[in-house]
Every structure is written in C-alpha cells, then in structure tokens.
Amino acid sequence: MSQTEAKLRVQHLLAAARAVRDETHPVGMKARQRLVYEVGLTPQGVELALGEYLECDPDPVCLERLVARAKPASACHVLLSANVCTAAHRAIAFALASSKHVLVRPSRRDPVVAELLIQQLQANDAFGACGSIERVDSIDPRPGEQLHLYGHDETLSHITSSLPAGIDLYAHGTGFGLALVGPAQDRPPLAASLAQDLVVFDGQGCLSPRVVLLGNATATEIEAFAAQLHEDLQRLGQAVPRATLSDEERASLRRAQSTFEALGGWLHGPHHAIGIDLEPERLHLLPALRSVVVTGGGADQLASYLGPHSHMITCVAGDNSPPCFGPLLKPLGRARHCALGDMQKPPFDGPVDLRQADDAERAQC
Amino acid sequence: MTVTTAEASLRRSDALHERVQRFIRQSMNAQPETTFDSLAIEIARFQYDTNPLLARLYNARQVQIHSVSGSEQLPGVPTDLFRLKRVASHLAQHDRRCFETSGTTAHDSQRGRHPMRTTATYELSAMSWAPQWLWPDGDDLDFIVLAAPEDREPQSSLGFMLARFAETLQGTTSWHLSGEKLDIQSVRARFASSIREGRRVLIAGTSFAFVHLCDAWIDDPVSLPAGSRIMQTGGFKGRSREISPDRLAHMMSDRLGIPLDHIVGEYGMTELGSQLYQGQLRGGVDRYHPPPWLRVKAVDPLSLAPVESGQIGIARFVDLANVDSAVAIQTADRIRLHSDGTVELLGRLPGASPRGCSLALEHLFDDENAEPRG
Numbered sequence: 235m236s237q238t239e240a241k242l243r244v245q246h247l248l249a250a251a252r253a254v255r256d257e258t259h260p261v262g263m264k265a266r267q268r269l270v271y272e273v274g275l276t277p278q279g280v281e282l283a284l285g286e287y288l289e290c291d292p293d294p295v296c297l298e299r300l301v302a303r304a305k306p307a308s309a310c311h312v313l314l315s316a317n318v319c320t321a322a323h324r325a326i327a328f329a330l331a332s333s334k335h336v337l338v339r340p341s342r343r344d345p346v347v348a349e350l351l352i353q354q355l356q357a358n359d360a361f362g363a364c365g366s367i368e369r370v371d372s373i374d375p376r377p378g379e380q381l382h383l384y385g386h387d388e389t390l391s392h393i394t395s396s397l398p399a400g401i402d403l404y405a406h407g408t409g410f411g412l413a414l415v416g417p418a419q420d421r422p423p424l425a426a427s428l429a430q431d432l433v434v435f436d437g438q439g440c441l442s443p444r445v446v447l448l449g450n451a452t453a454t455e456i457e458a459f460a461a462q463l464h465e466d467l468q469r470l471g472q473a474v475p476r477a478t479l480s481d482e483e484r485a486s487l488r489r490a491q492s493t494f495e496a497l498g499g500w501l502h503g504p505h506h507a508i509g510i511d512l513e514p515e516r517l518h519l520l521p522a523l524r525s526v527v528v529t530g531g532g533a534d535q536l537a538s539y540l541g542p543h544s545h546m547i548t549c550v551a552g553d554n555s556p557p558c559f560g561p562l563l564k565p566l567g568r569a570r571h572c573a574l575g576d577m578q579k580p581p582f583d584g585p586v587d588l589r590q591a592d593d594a595e596r597a598q599c
Numbered sequence: 600m601t602v603t604t605a606e607a608s609l610r611r612s613d614a615l616h617e618r619v620q621r622f623i624r625q626s627m628n629a630q631p632e633t634t635f636d637s638l639a640i641e642i643a644r645f646q647y648d649t650n651p652l653l654a655r656l657y658n659a660r661q662v663q664i665h666s667v668s669g670s671e672q673l674p675g676v677p678t679d680l681f682r683l684k685r686v687a688s689h690l691a692q693h694d695r696r697c698f699e700t701s702g703t704t705a706h707d708s709q710r711g712r713h714p715m716r717t718t719a720t721y722e723l724s725a726m727s728w729a730p731q732w733l734w735p736d737g738d739d740l741d742f743i744v745l746a747a748p749e750d751r752e753p754q755s756s757l758g759f760m761l762a763r764f765a766e767t768l769q770g771t772t773s774w775h776l777s778g779e780k781l782d783i784q785s786v787r788a789r790f791a792s793s794i795r796e797g798r799r800v801l802i803a804g805t806s807f808a809f810v811h812l813c814d815a816w817i818d819d820p821v822s823l824p825a826g827s828r829i830m831q832t833g834g835f836k837g838r839s840r841e842i843s844p845d846r847l848a849h850m851m852s853d854r855l856g857i858p859l860d861h862i863v864g865e866y867g868m869t870e871l872g873s874q875l876y877q878g879q880l881r882g883g884v885d886r887y888h889p890p891p892w893l894r895v896k897a898v899d900p901l902s903l904a905p906v907e908s909g910q911i912g913i914a915r916f917v918d919l920a921n922v923d924s925a926v927a928i929q930t931a932d933r934i935r936l937h938s939d940g941t942v943e944l945l946g947r948l949p950g951a952s953p954r955g956c957s958l959a960l961e962h963l964f965d966d967e968n969a970e971p972r973g
Contacts, residue, residue: 485900485913485948492677492903492929495659496652497684516683516709 239364240301243330246361250354251323252290254347257281261350268346269319278474279436280319287434288320288347292582299583304331307380307402311373313393314348315385316341318439321586322348325384326367328585332380334365339373375401382406382585406587409440409548410519411577412540412569415459415530416556417450422462424552427575428526429466431551432506434578436476436523441549441570441577441586444519447540448530449558453512457499460510460528464501467524471505476524486521493518498529514539537561548587551577605690608649609716612688612923615642616720619892619919623720623727626891635894639670639917642926649688652680653925670894670917671905675929678870681711686924689716698756700869701833713869716923718759724873724920725760726767728890732876733801733830733863734768740828741770743789745781745804745812748774756869757832761803770798781808783815790821799826802855805833810842813850822856828880829857832865866944870928872920875942886941892919897936900948903929908938913948 253261262284269280292300310333314322322340326348329336340348352369355361373393375381377400383390387407394403413428415421431443446463448456479487487507494500494509497518501508509520511529517539520527531539536558540547544565551574554563568589570580580586615638622638625631646653647664653676657664660674667673680686682700693716700711715721734740742765747755749762765772773789775782793800800823804812809831829851842850844864852859860879866887867874875887875895889895896905897912906912914934917927933945 481901482948488901488903489677489679489929489931492656492674493679493683496656496676496680498655500659513684518679518683 237301239334240304240306240331241297243334243361243365244297244301244327246355246358246364247323247327247330247351248290248292250351250358251288253354254323254350255284255288255290257285261354265346265350269344272346273316273319273344275319275436275477276475279433279477282433282474283319283435287578288323289579289582296581296583299581300328301331303584304328305380305402307333308378309333309335309337309375310380310382311370311375312336312338312382313373313384314338314341315389316344318435319344319347320435321384321439323351324582324586325382326351327582329380329382330365330367332382336365336367337370337373338367339370377401380404404585406440406585406589409546409587409589410444411439411441411549411551412547412566413443413446413526413574413577414550414552414554414559415446415448415451415574416553417448417558418556419553421455421459424574425459425462426466427573428551429463429470430575431577432467432524432526433470433474437525438523439578439586441580443526443551443577445517445540446526446528447536447559447562448528449536449556450532451530453498456510456512456528456530459530460499460501460508463526463528464503464506464508467506467508468503471503471524474505476505479523483521483523487525490518490520490525494520494527517543533558533561541565545589548589549577549580551575608645608688609693611645611649612716615645615922616717619720619922620723622919623723623890623892627727631891635892635917635919636668636670638919639673639894639926640667642919642922643667643670643673645922646688646924646926650686650925652684652686670927671896673917673927675898675903675915675927676925677929678711678868678931680925681713681870682709685712685714687714687716688923689714696759697754698759698869699754701755711869713756713924720920720922721756721759721872722763724890724892726763728874729760729764729865729876730767732878732880732888733764733828735881736826738767739769739799741789741793741798741800742768742772743786743793743800743802744772744774745776745786745802745808746774747776747778751777756867757805760867760874764801764803768801770800776804776808781811781815783812786812786815790823793824793827794821797824799824799828801828801830802857803830803832806831806842806844806847807833809847809851813847813854816854820854820856826861827855827857828861828863829855830863830865832867864944866942868928868930870921870924871916871918872922873916873918878941884941886937886943888941893917895934895936895940895942897934898929900931908936911935911945914942 253259254265256262266280269275270277310329312329352367355367380402383405390405390407415424491500498512499510507525509527514529514531547566547569549570551572622631644664656674694714696715696718698713744761746758749758752758775786848862864877873890873893875889877885878888879885894917896915898905898915900913914930914932931948933948935943
C-alpha cells in the first residue's frame with residue numbers, strides 16, 4: 235500500500251469534513267441539528283466546535299506526518315468514544331491512513347459526525363476506488379488486523395482483555411490537559427486563552443485543561459488568576475452556554491464545591507466552575523463540564539502533586555521554560571505541548587493523544 | 600502552630616474527649632448532663648480554631664462559628680477531604696493511630712486518612728453501641744473474623760474495632776484474612792469445631808469476604824449452632840463480584856445455616872468515630888440504628904438542606920466521637936431517615952456519568968470513601 239493512496243483516502247475524508255463544517259451545506263445543517271437534539275449540546279457549542287475546531291485544511295506537512303505515523307494494516311477497526319463531537323474525524327483519518335478497509339463503531343451517545351463522514355465517503359465513487367469504510371455495531375478484529383480504541387481506560391481494558399492474540403492494538407484512554415502559567419508572565423491574557431481552551435467541547439476532551447498550575451505563586455496570586463479566569467468564563471459562557479448538566483453532574487459539582495471551599499475556594503457561574511487549591515498536596519479533579527482546578531506552588535510541591543498522575547496528561551499548554559516547572563515536566567515527555575489557547579488545535583499529524591507514540595515518532599514531530 | 604498553641608489545643612482536645620466520653624456513658628443509661636448540640640458546637644469551635652481547612656469551609660459558607668446555635672448549622676466536611684488533606688486539629692507527631700480507607704493498591708495515594716491522637720473515644724463509642732445490637736443476648740460467643748488481624752493492618756478502623764470485640768467476647772477468636780485472601784481451610788476447621796462443641800459464633804467481615812466465603816460453601820452448606828450470627832459491613836470495591844445486599848444475606852443464610860434475622864449489617868466509615876447497626880437481634884426493624892452521640896440527617900444532594908422525614912437524601916453525620924477531625928461529615932451515601940431516627944441505606948449516590956475521556960478518572964474526583972468501609 236502506498237502512502238499516496240493513504241493520503242488520497244484522508245483527503246477524501248477532509249472533503250467530507252468540509253461539508254460538515256459548512257453551516258450552509260445540507261450535511262453541515264444536519265450535523266448541527268442532530269448534535270443539538272441527539273447529543274444535547276448547545277447550538278452555540280456545536281457551532282464553535284464544527285465551525286472552528288473541525289480540521290479540514292491541515293498543513294500538508296502535518297498530513298504527511300499523519301500518514302507516515304500510521305502503520306499499514308489489511309483492515310483497521312475503530313471504536314470511538316463520545317465527549318468531543320468532532321473527534322471521529324481525526325480518528326477515522328488515522329484509520330484511513332493505516333488501511334484501505336476501515337470499520338467504525340461510533341459512540342452510541344454521539345454517533346453524529348462519524349455517521350455523516352462515513353455516509354459521504356460511501357457515496358463517493360472516487361473514494362470507493364481507493365478504499366472502503368463501514369459503520370459497524372460491534373468490533374470484531376482478526377489476528378493481523380489493526381484496532382484503534384478510544385475511550386475510558388476501564389472500557390479499553392475490558393475490550394482488550396477479550397481480544398484474540400495477534401491484533402495490532404492502539405488504545406487511547408483516559409487523559410487530561412494541564413495548563414502552566416509561569417511566575418513572570420502577564421497573566422490576564424493567559425486566563426483569557428485558557429478560558430477559550432476550556433469552553434471548546436465544554437471541557438470534555440482529553441486535551442481539555444483540567445488543572446492550572448501557577449509556578450511559585452502566592453495564595454493571593456492564585457486567587458487573582460482564578461478570579462480573572464472566572465470573569466473570562468462568565469463572558470464566554472454568555473456567548474457559548476454549556477450543555478445542560480444532569481442531576482448527577484450537578485450533585486457531583488456540589489460535593490466538589492464543599493471540598494474546594496475547604497481547600498482554597500470555589501468560583502462558579504451558570505456555565506463553569508473553578509476550584510482553588512491553595513496548598514496542593516493531592517490532585518483532585520472537578521467532576522463536570524467546563525470545570526478546572528487552579529493551584530500553584532514551588533517546583534517540588536507541584537511535581538509531587540502531579541507526579542502520580544503524570545501518565546494521564548495528554549497535553550501541556552503554556553510557557554514551560556520557568557525552572558519551577560522543570561521537575562514536573564520531566565515525566566511528561568509524551569504529552570503534546572502547545573501555547574495556551576491552542577490546546578484544542580493540535581496539529582493534524584496523528585491521534586490527539588500521543589502518549590503511545592514511540593520515541594522515533596516523537597522525534598519526527 | 601506554635602508550641603504554646605499546640606499545647607493549648609491538646610488541652611482543649613483532652614477536655615472535649617472527656618466530655619464526649621461522659622456523654623457516651625451517660626446516654627447509655629440516662630439523660631446526659633450536656634445536650635448533643637452544645638457539645639457538637641463546642642467541638643466545632645475547637646476544630647474551627649485549630650484546623651485552617653475547616654475554618655475556610657465555615658467562612659466560605661458564611662457560618663459564624665461563635666453564633667451557631669444548632670448542630671444542623673455546621674457545614675458537613677466532605678469525605679473527599681480526608682484523602683486530599685490531613686483533617687486533624689493536632690500535629691502528626693501526636694498521632695496515636697491513623698486509620699485509612701481501604702481501596703485498590705493502585706490508588707494508594709488517594710486513600711482517605713483519619714488521624715487519631717487518642718483511640719479511647721473511638722473505642723468507647725464502638726464498645727458502647729456494638730454489644731447492644733450484636734450480642735444483646737450475651738457475650739458467650741466464639742468469634743470468627745473475616746478480616747486481617749489488627750497487628751497486620753493497624754490502619755484499618757474495622758480491624759481495630761473487631762480486635763476490641765475479640766477482647767470482650769468470651770469465646771475463642773480467630774482471624775482468617777490475609778491481605779485480600781480468605782483462608783477457607785482455617786474457616787472450615789473453625790466451623791467444624793463450633794458445630795462439634797455446639798458453640799454459637801459471631802462471624803464478622805466485609806461483604807466481599809462473605810461472597811468468597813459463600814462461594815466456598817456452594818456445594819457444602821453447613822448449619823452453624825443455633826444463636827450464631829453474622830456482622831456484615833462495607834462494600835465490594837472490586838474485590839469480588841457485586842451482589843445485592845438482599846441476595847448476599849440469603850446466600851449467607853442458606854450456606855451457613857444462620858437465620859436471616861441473625862444477619863446484622865454494620866455501617867461505619869473510616870471518617871467516622873461511631874457506627875450504626877441493624878436492629879433485628881433486638882427484635883427491631885432491620886433499619887440501621889445510630890447511637891445517641893451520632894446524629895444523622897438526609898440532605899438534598901444539590902442544596903445540602905435536610906429533606907423531609909421519609910424522603911431520600913444523602914447522609915450527613917454529626918459525630919461527637921470525631922473530636923480531633925471533623926464533627927460534621929457529608930457523605931455521598933443515599934439514605935432514607937425515618938421518623939424514629941432509624942436509617943435505611945440505599946447505596947451510593949450515582950456519580951456523574953463520565954461524559955468525557957478526561958472525566959473517567961474516577962479515583963481523582965469521585966468519592967471512593969463514600970462507600971462504607973471495607
């Protein structure tokens with residue numbers, strides 16, 4: 235199989251994604267309608283995700299990397315998760331780069347974008363000449379074939395435990411994004427960028443920021459940054475409201491509120507929540523959408539706070555040069571690194587989660 | 600905390616422990632000289648003065664500690680806090696014990712910890728209430744413990760309590776759990792000797808241990824001597840398959856020959872100094888009975904305000920035995936509180952469905968401790 239053919243298949247997918255992105259195209263209109271009514275996202279949240287974060291025109295160099303990163307397989311099976319409504323696009327792209335026969339099982343909770351992409355490819359004769367794609371209800375790979383899994387760690391370990399031997403497996407599990415704010419930085423603009431990262435996909439993605447660390451920050455500085463972020467999230471929340479929370483999610487947030495009131499503070503609005511931890515010892519994430527923990531401290535304190543969970547960090551955003559972040563960053567080599575405001579726009583060069591990438595691949599990127 | 604302040608705190612703590620112990624003793628026989636509320640508020644004021652975490656929580660809730668007039672006004676400290684921070688009014692150097700929540704070893708760093716500078720109040724609380732519900736008909740019982748011995752797991756509050764039971768009961772005690780492995784052969788030998796000698800037994804352990812025990816007796820049910828009973832506590836936490844409490848009770852009854860009305864549930868948490876028991880052995884209902892020094896409320900999970908009697912809410916405890924940690928505790932356990940003060944346990948409040956791959960980190964945000972201890 236040539237890389238040219240693989241790239242051609244991905245390009246057909248990109249064309250299909252452009253239709254999804256286009257709010258005037260019948261496919262784009264259908265996507266918007268279904269994502270609101272079937273998945274429960276707000277119209278503004280859907281528009282933001284499809285209009286600005288569905289990657290349809292990647293840098294050619296990135297596309298080359300995506301194709302180069304994919305390992306050829308006779309067939310590639312893909313199990314998709316919910317959470318990020320556009321995620322199916324990149325996952326299918328990576329599968330098409332790997333194989334001319336792709337079988338996709340979309341998330342039951344959020345099948346919309348996957349189905350619309352698959353339908354368009356199936357109707358495209360030019361695509362049919364270089365590949366095939368099928369929507370399936372269950373995953374049944376055979377030895378020698380490839381399986382790309384996206385989802386919770388528990389789901390993935392359940393699936394992988396029952397797989398036959400000889401499956402070429404790529405599992406992308408639980409993860410979250412980390413934002414870093416250095417001691418000497420002008421913080422208000424960073425808070426605004428971070429707010430933008432958090433609002434996209436309602437903060438549900440595996441790149442979404444869940445923890446903000448302020449290097450060498452005093453309690454007053456931590457509180458000031460949280461207050462600024464609160465203000466920015468209030469403003470963005472009016473423009474792009476969060477999806478409606480379930481009673482369980484609201485109850486979880488209420489419990490977290492009590493915890494953070496003791497740890498340092500709690501700021502929330504109709505569409506977001508911020509927990510402040512003034513003396514970080516053990517990581518405690520907030521349970522629901524558009525929620526983030528803001529904390530800070532010295533190098534050793536932050537490293538010890540995050541250390542046991544460093545393997546779950548998929549993305550590190552912000553200025554990581556200050557020495558106070560040195561010990562923290564050492565074990566995070568496999569995470570993507572970017573500027574604040576770019577957490578949800580990783581280069582279209584492979585899966586968003588590169589924690590499984592080997593060192594050779596990483597060097598290439 | 601300066602040395603002088605620390606010493607003053609210890610003296611305050613000592614005085615409160617004495618008062619709580621007096622309250623416990625008096626409430627078992629007559630009307631205590633102090634009211635529950637006044638003692639709870641004094642403990643809360645002590646904790647407010649000595650623990651910045653609790654002071655922050657009170658301030659955030661705008662609770663004026665010096666004008667609180669009832670224990671229901673005290674904010675419940677979420678059990679989560681016990682695994683994130685040291686919840687104690689004393690320095691670590693004064694710890695006599697530190698009880699820890701059970702959990703998978705993978706998440707050791709996320710275990711809840713309840714430091715104790717004295718175990719005397721805990722012990723008095725446990726040993727004043729348990730006999731009422733577990734051996735109201737006399738303490739001449741052999742004791743079969745499906746838990747690790749206290750010296751092997753000194754961090755287990757359950758192990759500590761069962762060791763005190765062992766000191767009180769007249770019969771022989773044996774321990775049959777090592778790590779997470781139940782020694783079926785030694786239990787089999789103990790059963791045989793109890794049956795042979797016609798000695799009634801108390802078997803105590805966690806739900807997961809009883810599942811393993813029942814599995815071992817699936818083809819070979821025994822009939823333990825009349826008057827034998829079971830104390831069952833805690834959940835499963837992934838250490839055995841999960842079975843509904845009702846079904847587990849029937850399994851235990853069928854396979855061990857113990858009548859259903861001799862199977863008593865205990866509800867305790869590492870974060871609490873007091874326990875609740877089901878009341879069947881005293882001819883009462885099978886709902887859970889709190890001691891007079893533990894007040895239970897069912898509260899709304901969103902507003903945290905008490906719900907009407909008989910309605911479902913999540914359990915909030917005010918536990919006078921928690922002198923040095925947090926007197927008011929908020930759990931995520933669903934309960935129904937009846938007008939007679941008894942409690943129905945309805946399982947854990949379902950957590951938010953993980954809606955994102957970044958939200959699947961249950962052990963980082965979910966309240967593992969909300970499950971009764973195991």
